[in-house]
Amino acid sequence: MKVSEFNVKNVVDDIINKNGQIDEVYFIACGGSLIDLYSSAYFVERESTSMHSSWIPSKEFLLAPPKHFGKSSLVFICSHTGNTKETVQAAEFAKEKGAYVIAYTHNESSKCANAEFNPIIYRWEEDTPEEEKPMCLTYSILNELMHRQEADYQLYDMMKDGIAKIDSIIRAAQKKVLNRTWVFAEKYAQEPFLYIMSSGASYAQAYGFAICSLQEMQWMDCCYLNCAEYFHGPFEVTDEDHLYILMMSRGKTREIDERALTFLCKYGKKYEVIDSNEFGLDVIDDTCVDYFNAPLFYAMTVSYRTALQNKRRHPLDMRRYMGVVEY
Amino acid sequence: MKVSEFNVKNVVDDIINKNGQIDEVYFIACGGSLIDLYSSAYFVERESTSMHSSWIPSKEFLLAPPKHFGKSSLVFICSHTGNTKETVQAAEFAKEKGAYVIAYTHNESSKCANAEFNPIIYRWEEDTPEEEKPMCLTYSILNELMHRQEADYQLYDMMKDGIAKIDSIIRAAQKKVLNRTWVFAEKYAQEPFLYIMSSGASYAQAYGFAICSLQEMQWMDCCYLNCAEYFHGPFEVTDEDHLYILMMSRGKTREIDERALTFLCKYGKKYEVIDSNEFGLDVIDDTCVDYFNAPLFYAMTVSYRTALQNKRRHPLDMRRYMGVVEY
Secondary structure, three states: EEEOOOOOOHHHHHHHHHHHOOEEEEEEEEEHHHHHHHHHHHHHHHHOOOOOOEEEEHHHHHHHHOOOOOEEEEEEEEEEOOOOOOHHHHHHHHHOOEEEEEEEEOOOOOOOOOHHOOOOOOOOOOOOOOOHHHHHHHHHHHHHHHHHOOOOOOOHHHHHHHHHHHHHHHHHHHHHHHHHHHHHHHHHHHOEEEEEEEEEEHHHHHHHHHHHHHHHHHOEEEEEEHHHHHOOHHHHHHHOOEEEEEEEEEOOHHHHHHHHHHHHHHHOOOEEEEHHHHHHHOOOOOHHHHHHHHHHHHHHHHHHHHHHHHHHHHOOOOOOOOOOOOO | HHHHOOOOOOOHHHHHHOOOOOOOOEEEEOEEEEEEHHHHHHHHHHHHOOOEEEEEEEEHHHHOOOOOOOEEEEEEEEEEEOOOHHHHHHHHHHHHOOOOOEEEEEEEEOHHHOOOHHHOOOOOOOOOHHHHHHHHHHHHHHHHHHHHHHOOOOOOHHHHHHHHHHHHHHHHHHHHHHHHHHHHHHHHOOOEEEEEEHHHHHHHHHHHHHHHHHHHHHHOOEEEEEEHOOOOOOHHHHOOOEEEEEEOOOOOOHHHHHHHHHHHHHHOOOEEEEEEEEEEEHHHHOOOOHHHHHHHHHHHHHHHHHHHHHHHOOOOOOOOOOOOOOO
């Protein structure tokens, strides 16, 4: 269905009618689409009493599927083009095994848009509201499902409230950071290498900033780190010459990011901080604000990579291999 | 207990007597100790019908524990020094919640060696056999537990056989790679940056090679990648100037690594391949060989980092922050 027809109660009715109790939720995709699903996998893991979750690259899932996988499983698949080979195969495999599949794609004539995969065709325009994009659609479905399956689930109203509020928070944040992204690009456009750090539900945003925004779209070398692991190895490279981007989350794991900041302030010199506390996330309830850093950070990575594109004159859409050569 | 007193049947008897049916296995540690537990988390996820698994840095676990966590949970904790603050706190928290804790440590007078955490004091010497180190001890415990809990579990004898065989495979591999690690160090000791790739059950060995062996012990910049994700972003930086280390696993996910190799052969020039198929892993049964790449790769990273240490004259034990300053 097109996202304009999306009705979360109907979606969850259909899941329950067809598959009954859901015990496991799998998040299967590649690259940027997989990154989009990480915070939802973390949400299930941390908040659900009825379901377990797992976040797996499509090809790993196909070659070594989890033993639990089957009729009691809900699978979220995502492919922007809708034709990513291993993701389409993962959807087919999931369907064969009797799981309930939901496939997100931007392309209504793609293989992922097959009715068997209960596709949701999302828009991806400048004015597309967050609640119509895969990340918040997934929160919405999981929130409804946990509300139905778990008598003691307590985040139902707060999650709905967060989903409704995050779009305007992000739009304000984009305006607020514009100048600083230009200054960042001015200072660091020629940097040979950088580290990007985040933690908790937002960890995959550091991963995505690295592998999609910089490695793929700017051919820039970088590494992603979980701040919780920084002090157990990676911090030994820190000095005044190394560049860091630190994404600091609001929520239960904030202390992890603050510890990294304290260290960078003391032993580093070149670090850029993207701090959710600067961007009005406090209007979302503390019980679930953790899950709304990820969409905010994603938007911030877009702002930063756009500034880098413009300064480096390296178009974000330029590829030398993807869609260009056979591999 | 000391590892010399380890008896897997007694350990599993005690787990079942005290906690009954185990539904979830958590792997909680930091840095290198966390890396050691990844392939076991993957093993449970892929092979168990009775248990789910989760692999979480100690501090994330403490600040945002999973909702399922409790009496039905088995928790593996690991800390080489036995006093890693957040890992000790995680063990205490797990105990409070009624989970069955098993704590690995090399230090018998450490906080992790507390009898409440059912500690296993492992040796870590040149001649310590693999089956007495945390990775294989964990396989052994999980294998016994799945054998008892799951009527249809089929890997019991093959896993025991693999655990018995892996030590001699690794010792032969160490001899075989010695010269090539010297050549690698001779060519690449001054390289400013490199990518390290692996996939499947061995993915965390790429992570560990990066954050422990190179970032921590050599202050070398690098990034780790899952080969399954390489074609969905990261491969755009590949060219004849970039250095890659590719760890190719034997087992179900090998196809993922082979695809990366084919690409590196075509578009790269500087790449080092560490291929399990060269090292006699074929004597371990195909049904479970996947899980024995990780201990082999760990030994290989030690060989490579030792060669780098000697060429770069950068002692593996030199630290500027860890254990030196307050943080």
